[in-house]
Amino acid sequence: MNRQRGKRAIVARLSVFALGWAAAFGAAAQSWPTKPVKVVVNFPPGGAADQIARAVTGPLQEVLGQPVVVENKGGAGGNIGGEAVARSAPDGYTLLMSSGGMVSINPFIYPKMSFDPAKDLDPVAAAAKVKVFLVTRPGKLPTDVQSFIAYLKANPGKVTYGTPGNGSSPHLAAEMFQSQAGVSVVHVPYRGAAPALVDLLAGQIDFAFDPGIAMQHVQAGKLNMLAVGSLTRSPLFPDVPTLDEVGLKGFDADTVFGFYAPSGTPKEIINRLNGEINKIIGTPAFRERVVAIGGDPAPMTPEQFRKRAEDDARRFGAIIRERKIVGD
Incomplete structure (x- = not known):
């Protein structure tokens, strides 16, 4: 009898503790934020993730x-920054800005990931749907897709392309391209889209599936844009066809970039962030900045954002298995 009373007393104390903890956590969520918020971008400065993050964080700090x-923490296809946030306290003071690839692609290509993006990170808000563009350096390669494909078929293994890293969405776009076009090219991985662009402009590599940061160089005539790796054309280049239009049916390498929080972050904080970020990405200023890198604003609820990641995982998982892609 005494043992049963002891057990009941322990359970009662634990229940009181849990209720007190929940009440304190709820109060903290209501008063949030009371100090600076850090946004980890899991790719180097200058890339699409970095540019989108900075387009949001400026207005966000005004409303908060x-x-x-912003802290850039690149490497391992986004895993280093992703893990840093996943291991952070779920209190709303550490967020992640990432390409969708870290959640929907990396688990397929990094079998020994030290964290599970789907379980250890909570979707907060999508920010932009990012297209990829087939761009080449002038002078060496044909300037239309069909001639480009014919050239690649005639020169297997002699043409190089750069990507932000193994398993990045531009890398998967190139693998999809090789699979559907029946060509073979040489992959040169970098630690981000910006370093790859530098070498493309310098002529160290021949082409890339660019996530939008090369737009100004295309407009200046320093690079040629052959096609859009999406199902829709870009309003910036309405005369440039999609790969689907030129014969690679169903070609779609779009990914969604957005914000995540450590799993267990209070719903009140996530919902507030989602609402504030959706307001920001609905502004003309944000649209202008994102369209300038070839993207489209993509407001979503956290649930819609999670569903999109699951859909992308199925789509990209198929090409990863087919091409036997592995991480660095």
């Missing part, structure tokens, strides 16, 4: 009334 600081 606290500094929102």
Whole structure:
């Protein structure tokens, strides 16, 4: 009898503790934020993730009334920054800005990931749907897709392309391209889209599936744009066809970039962030900045964002298995 009373007393104390903890956590969520918020971008400065993050964090700190600081932590296809956030306290003060690939692609190509993006990160808000563009350096390669494909078939293994890294969405776009076009090219992985672009402009590599950061160089005539790796054309280049239109039916390498929080972050904080970020990405200023890198604003609820990641995982998982792609 005494043992049963002891057990009941322990359960009662634990229940009181849990209720007190929940109440304290709820109060903290209601008063959030009371200090600076850090946004980890899991790719180097200058890339699409970095540009989108900075387009959001400036207006976000104004509405939150606290500094929102961007920290770039690239490497391992986004895993290093992703793990840093996944291991952070779920209190709303550490967020992640990532390409969708870290969640929907990396688990297929990094079999020994130290964290599970789907379980250890909560979707907060999608920001932009990012297209990829087939761009080439002038002078060496044909300037239309069909001639380009014919050239690649005539020169197997002699043409190089750069990507932000193994398993990145531009890498998967190139693998999809090789599979559907029946060509063979040489992959040169970098630690981000910006370093790959530097070498493309310098003529160190021949082409890339660019996630939008090469737009100004295309407009300046320093690079040629052959096609859009999406099902829709870009309003910036309405005369440039999609790969689907030129014969690679169903070609779609779009990914969604967005914000995540450590799993267990209070729903009140996630919902507030989602609402504020959706307002920001609905502004003309954000649209202008994202369209300039070839993207489209993509407001979603956290649930819609999670569903999109699951759909992308099925789509990209198929090409990863077919091409036997592995991470660095």
